[in-house]
Amino acid sequence: MTVATVESGWARSWRKNVRRHGWTLGVWLLLVGLMVAYAALLPRFGAFQITSIAKNSLPLVYLAIAQAVIVIAGGIDLAAGAILVLANAVAARLMEGQTFPVTLAIAVLVIVMATVLNGIVGWIITVSRVPDIVVTLATLFIFSGVALLVLPSPGGGTSEGFRALFTGSTSGTGSNFVPPLLSMAVPLALVAWWMRRTETGLSLYATGSNRVAAYLSGVSTGRAKVVAYAIGGAFGALGGLAALAITGSGESRLATASGFTLRAVAAIVLGGVALTGGIGSVVGAAAAGIVLFTLSPFLSALGVDPNTAQMIQGVLIVVVMMIAGIVELRRQRAL
Amino acid sequence: MTDALLGPEPTGRPTWGMWVSDHPQLVLGSVLVLLVVVTGIIEPRYLTFSGLRNTVLLAAPLGIMAGAQTILMLTGGIDLSVGMIATAAAYVAANQSPSGAAIAITAGLLVGVAAGTVNGIGVGLFRVNPLIMTLAMSAILLGLFTALSFTVLQGSTTVGRLISTLGGGSFLGNRIPYNALVWGGVSLLVIYGLRRTGLGRLLYAVGDNPTAVRLAGVRLWQVHLAAYAIAGLLAALAGILLAGRTGAVDLQLGVNFVLPSVAAAVIGGTSIFGGIGTYSGTIFGALILGVLATMMTFLDAGQAIQQIVYGSILLGLAWLYARVTSSS
Numbered sequence: 259m260t261v262a263t264v265e266s267g268w269a270r271s272w273r274k275n276v277r278r279h280g281w282t283l284g285v286w287l288l289l290v291g292l293m294v295a296y297a298a299l300l301p302r303f304g305a306f307q308i309t310s311i312a313k314n315s316l317p318l319v320y321l322a323i324a325q326a327v328i329v330i331a332g333g334i335d336l337a338a339g340a341i342l343v344l345a346n347a348v349a350a351r352l353m354e355g356q357t358f359p360v361t362l363a364i365a366v367l368v369i370v371m372a373t374v375l376n377g378i379v380g381w382i383i384t385v386s387r388v389p390d391i392v393v394t395l396a397t398l399f400i401f402s403g404v405a406l407l408v409l410p411s412p413g414g415g416t417s418e419g420f421r422a423l424f425t426g427s428t429s430g431t432g433s434n435f436v437p438p439l440l441s442m443a444v445p446l447a448l449v450a451w452w453m454r455r456t457e458t459g460l461s462l463y464a465t466g467s468n469r470v471a472a473y474l475s476g477v478s479t480g481r482a483k484v485v486a487y488a489i490g491g492a493f494g495a496l497g498g499l500a501a502l503a504i505t506g507s508g509e510s511r512l513a514t515a516s517g518f519t520l521r522a523v524a525a526i527v528l529g530g531v532a533l534t535g536g537i538g539s540v541v542g543a544a545a546a547g548i549v550l551f552t553l554s555p556f557l558s559a560l561g562v563d564p565n566t567a568q569m570i571q572g573v574l575i576v577v578v579m580m581i582a583g584i585v586e587l588r589r590q591r592a593l
Numbered sequence: 594m595t596d597a598l599l600g601p602e603p604t605g606r607p608t609w610g611m612w613v614s615d616h617p618q619l620v621l622g623s624v625l626v627l628l629v630v631v632t633g634i635i636e637p638r639y640l641t642f643s644g645l646r647n648t649v650l651l652a653a654p655l656g657i658m659a660g661a662q663t664i665l666m667l668t669g670g671i672d673l674s675v676g677m678i679a680t681a682a683a684y685v686a687a688n689q690s691p692s693g694a695a696i697a698i699t700a701g702l703l704v705g706v707a708a709g710t711v712n713g714i715g716v717g718l719f720r721v722n723p724l725i726m727t728l729a730m731s732a733i734l735l736g737l738f739t740a741l742s743f744t745v746l747q748g749s750t751t752v753g754r755l756i757s758t759l760g761g762g763s764f765l766g767n768r769i770p771y772n773a774l775v776w777g778g779v780s781l782l783v784i785y786g787l788r789r790t791g792l793g794r795l796l797y798a799v800g801d802n803p804t805a806v807r808l809a810g811v812r813l814w815q816v817h818l819a820a821y822a823i824a825g826l827l828a829a830l831a832g833i834l835l836a837g838r839t840g841a842v843d844l845q846l847g848v849n850f851v852l853p854s855v856a857a858a859v860i861g862g863t864s865i866f867g868g869i870g871t872y873s874g875t876i877f878g879a880l881i882l883g884v885l886a887t888m889m890t891f892l893d894a895g896q897a898i899q900q901i902v903y904g905s906i907l908l909g910l911a912w913l914y915a916r917v918t919s920s921s
Contacts, residue, residue: 403896407897533724
């Protein structure tokens with residue numbers, strides 16, 4: 259369904275866009291192929307399975323979008339997973355036993371908090387001139403430490419309405435796939451449109467592609483970076499809220515934070531975002547997030563045990579990256 | 594050599610910033626001494642041989658792993674698989690322990706070299722981003738060894754006596770830990786290697802300007818391959834020492850060392866972009882993190898506070914470096 263809405267936008271200048279967005283298109287085709295194969299494997303494939311994939315991949319998809327926006331602007335956020343965990347912990351702590359309207363207000367508050375917090379991280383990076391990877395390594399420790407202070411052990415809760423918002427059912431499991439798909443597609447469409455069609459959005463691409471050239475052309479590169487990190491923070495918080503809606507309780511371990519960060523980085527690279535900045539799109543990153551998530555249920559449906567599945571995932575990422583590396587090398591030699 | 598790499602000789606009146614950038618080791622040493630003294634004030638028993646011994650015992654595996662990280666960061670790379678390589682090496686060493694310590698250690702180290710070499714092939718030959726390559730290697734090793742721990746490696750959770758002495762024992766009346774001796778040997782080799790050998794100089798050069806190095810006729814992939822293989826070897830060594838110290842091997846053995854190993858190198862003044870840094874700085878970084886960990890234990894601060902303090906120190910020192918290097 260998301261595929262259809264995105265592709266109709268591209269249909270206008272099909273050929274040019276196929277060339278320009280070849281990788282993104284490839285990832286979406288891979289996703290469709292994976293879904294078809296998965297559906298063929300299972301004895302029953304219906305609304306329940308679609309809902310399950312859509313809602314459970316939400317946290318990783320949001321985090322991949324967060325990481326993509328930041329990496330496109332020339333940064334990298336090792337603390338993205340920590341933002342997710344922090345938002346998850348704070349929300350779980352505050353939302354326990356509250357009514358739906360209150361939880362909604364808390365959700366907005368948490369998103370605003372994460373936006374401001376990560377905006378400050380972006381500001382620190384611009385002002386201090388410390389590499390992004392170092393600053394966010396530090397904030398990974400700090401944010402997950404604060405999360406652990408807020409929620410020392412797994413727990414907390416949320417309202418039933420809030421769970422339905424992301425998962426489509428008040429208990430977190432059900433067959434209503436409209437809410438999870440909408441909560442994936444709407445923010446994705448918004449940020450994708452914003453990145454390609456607004457001045458600020460394009461300034462992220464300019465900054466990530468060549469900071470000096472962008473600066474000399476009058477782009478406020480510092481502002482672009484702060485904005486990128488702020489939006490990354492907002493999507494990280496969305497990821498934490500979605501995780502809360504899925505499980506119904508919060509969790510705050512450093513290992514969860516770093517694990518999420520690393521999977522988000524893998525997702526964006528698979529999704530065609532260059533870690534050097536300026537290249538790629540959030541749409542590709544989101545698709546790769548779903549692919550990465552779906553691989554494990556797919557492999558287990560194939561009868562592969564989880565440990566081998568993990569190896570296969572790793573090997574797959576390496577192979578895709580090696581192919582991409584060779585293609586890039588060929589292209590450079592051809593020039 | 595370091596001074597030449599840090600930039601041109603500053604002219605004019607010496608400032609505080611210049612002094613700091615000219616003597617990074619002194620600054621790190623002062624921070625370390627300050628932390629030791631503060632810890633001593635908190636817990637007077639700390640300022641004894643056995644108190645300080647514990648810090649070194651904690652810092653040695655981290656320091657060796659951070660050595661791997663330093664070597665790679667000098668080339669502009671990074672290794673997020675050091676933790677899993679360490680775990681893998683510890684498992685294999687535990688598995689081979691019945692056949693004698695020499696064989697066990699050699700087998701463990703070979704695992705590290707093998708994993709490192711694969712990392713090097715990916716980064717050097719196929720130009721895979723180091724973050725992704727080593728991340729994927731970490732996932733592959735985790736899957737592989739989780740599976741193996743149920744089959745071939747089942748029951749291989751303890752290491753031989755020599756390894757546990759090497760990793761956790763002390764000599765001279767329980768004053769100096771053996772793993773400090775190993776760390777010292779590794780340190781001398783790495784410092785000598787980075788300063789005096791062709792490969793060491795190439796590591797700096799590759800990180801500083803890969804294009805210039807390539808045009809000078811160096812095959813970049815060979816340098817990367819060597820660097821990642823050496824890093825794998827060091828990570829494996831750290832893993833074996835760690836297994837000896839904790840006495841038991843499990844899948845979580847090395848995982849908590851990955852980010853601190855990067856942090857130790859960064860605190861020690863190694864640039865994540867490559868070309869700048871020394872192993873002696875990293876040694877200070879590892880010791881500082883070790884003292885901090887001890888201090889936190891004495892203060893009875895929980896995991897949460899410890900993470901926040903780690904992060905703040907890392908950010909503060911990195912900011913100080915950035916200010917110093919940009920002002921001189």
